[in-house]
Amino acid sequence: MADGLTLESVRESLIRQEDTIVFSLIERSKYPMNSPVYVKGFADIPRFTGSLVEYVVRKTEAVHSTVGRYESQEEHPFFPDNLLPSLLPPYYHPKVLHPAGDAININTTIWDMYFNQLLPLFATEGDDGNYAQTAACDLECLQALSRRIHYGKYVAEVKFKESPDGYGTLIRAQDRDALMKLLTCEAIEEMVKRRVEKKAMAFGQEVTLNNTDKEVKYKVDPFVVSRLYVEWVMPLTKLGIANTPLQDRGAVGDSDLGSDSMKLQTRNQLSKDVNELIFGVDMMDTE
Structure with a gap:
């Protein structure tokens, strides 16, 4: 994350991360499905009783930690207790996030969502024996989803810095219900749903030279991708933002916002601004 963190740079990153998730x-x-990958004890691994996919994730994260991957605040390990010290010379990674916000890690929830809810929606039944490849692909999916969902913490930080008087007062009270309401805008969420569905159509369409084939086939059902965002990515992103602790930043109180009508206008504008940002949407874009 560069020092020049802006609303536009965050929005662009969110849109690019959609591509990564779809791919x-x-x-x-x-x-x-290759179910044996997820059975504890299936692989005869010394001193390890977990599943093969857990083993792959743990070992990969351990290796990546030795070259400094998790020194960046953008990275969130699934097994933080398994990391090793970096062997590389220290590199300055800008500390954009508040320390308490940086500590938030909901990968346990993401892990459960991916394996128990999302994966059965698009992985066909069967076993082809490609267990290592399957686990490696699962790791890529997990990392992409984790990065995207946790990126909501950057949204909270950049919006607070851009508008401390308005956004800060809503954080100060730590009213999670009010914050979740602020972070919910059906029009913007519908635009994100349509966008990721179109990307799944564009990236995953089966190409054929048979002009008589009228049925378009997709590698992943576009509806599953839109459902992923509606049911999990967007709600978990908002949850991460609502739980990002910014209350000690000297935010102003409601009295500083003026009249009741001014407070309402401020909240309405914040709701629009924050939703456009957290989902990478410009309301001027109607495509």
């Missing part, structure tokens, strides 16, 4: 799902769809 990772397409890669995973090449393999069937």
